[in-house]
Amino acid sequence: MSDRQQTYAKTLEMIEPFNKKGVAVTEATRFAQDLEWDSLTVLDFVANVEDEFDVLISMNMQAEIETVGQLVDALGRLKA
């Protein structure tokens, strides 16, 4: 698996506990509209992702991240 594939797989795994609606998640899945996460869920999820990948995802960055694929891309940049 490439680095990106690994990051994507890990991200999917981390989304599952918060995927209360059982949505089939793809790269195009949107956090707010499709997963219907509120701000508190986003906070918990982001905190977990930050700890897993040992990165900071500022609120400024979060505002630009709408889909799962965009998050995986952002994580790739942050880890580089």
Next chain:
Amino acid sequence: MIDLFTKFDPVIALRESLLESGQTDPFNLVMEKVESPTVAICNGKRTILLGTYNYMGMTFDPDVIAAGKQALDEFGSGTTGSRVLNGTYVGHRACEEALKDFYAMDHAMVFSTGYQANLGVISTLAGKEDYIVLDIDSHASIYDGCALGNAQIVPFRHNDIDALEKRLKRIPEGAGKLVVLEGVYSMLGDIAPLKEMVAVAKANGAMVLVDEAHSMGFIGEHGRGVAEAQGIIDDVDFIIGTFSKSVGTVGGFCVSNHPKFEILRLVCRPYVFTASLPPSVVATAATSIRKLMHSADKRAHLWENSKRLHAGLRQLGFTLGTDEPQSAIIAVIMPDLETGAAMWGALLNEGLYVNLARPPATPANMTLLRCSLCALHSEEQVGEILGMFAAAGRATGCID
């Protein structure tokens, strides 16, 4: 034409459904007459005030009133100008001197509101390459200060020391860091572990700003706040406060020992581009602040009130925001907004005013009945308040 109001339709619908039940609008109450810091007439009814943040009851203090009247007579009703143009009177300087004495700090800067103090200081201090690390439950004025500036904003879980430390350590080397904390968090009335958090911030090279809006005048030996009570006030770089709580008027401020602090007066837009406080307001504030230095007895009585209300409400069967009383705010947790609004209305019928707090202002989407005590609430009044909570709680089915 696209109606720009369409985005508010969900809020309009929620409000209408709440009012359909015949409920008094919790966000449209009018005080017809105010008798004292603890009693007002609302809807023609004598009402005990338990949601005013008037912690030290200074709003009707005779010395404070006299100072305001004298300033009105001698300096007029307003300054009609910015602090940096024609809006600095001797009263504004006297007010800043009172703050420097109160906090034993080198510099004090008075803003027109507490909201503007956070807005101005936070947005000005942290620039484009800098990082602001803040508690997720921070007040709206702190978030708005972040939004007005250009820094990277990094929130951490409420009062979580490890979460703060982890985030500080991940900030790129060479970036400026500002940690923003509050002494008392106003929704649940809980305090921050400032001693540990400030130590972590300093160890990681961050400057620290603490908003002590809800602790000034009451917490700490001299009423300087939670940072004083926990013995680390000298390690705090900036303290933000307000005149609209314990001080009993309106306005905001920042105090600091930073040697370059005064330059903020020229570069802080929410300080420069607004009119200064009226002379009567700064006169009442300065008089009140100086009296608050010597109010140990009132502080002790306020603690008694807070402990008694907390214990009494818990005994009645209400769920509270903190296990122990940590401040002058006691938050009663309601199961949902409908029950909260019904309980709020029932309390008002009994003759008691509290704050109804609802999402998004509250943490974890809670609905809260927020009670803030006053040093001038008498023992009898606290007894009356508990009786009203018992009656309203039973009438609405909140307690057995």
